Amino acid sequence: MKTDTENRYQPQELLEQVDQAIQSILAGGQSYKIGSRSLTRADLSLLRQMRKELTAELAGEEESCLMPHTCVAFFESR
Numbered sequence: 001m002k003t004d005t006e007n008r009y010q011p012q013e014l015l016e017q018v019d020q021a022i023q024s025i026l027a028g029g030q031s032y033k034i035g036s037r038s039l040t041r042a043d044l045s046l047l048r049q050m051r052k053e054l055t056a057e058l059a060g061e062e063e064s065c066l067m068p069h070t071c072v073a074f075f076e077s078r
Contacts, residue, residue, distance in 0.1 A: 011061070015054040022047050
């Protein structure tokens with residue numbers, strides 16, 4: 001049986017799902033009705049906020065470097 005930690009999605013997986021949900025709303029609308037049945041998708045503004053937070057979380061996990069591929073050398077005077 002999986003533990004709670006194993007059941008949790010990783011930020012990258014969540015971001016992909018949020019992006020898919022946003023695309024569904026943009027392509028098919030927030031809600032629709034067919035006959036007596038209706039479907040309302042997640043709130044677009046909430047999905048956008050989640051996307052912003054997940055993107056920031058993923059950016060924070062990456063190594064941040066102001067000047068990549070840069071070396072520092074110290075030269076002492078004689």
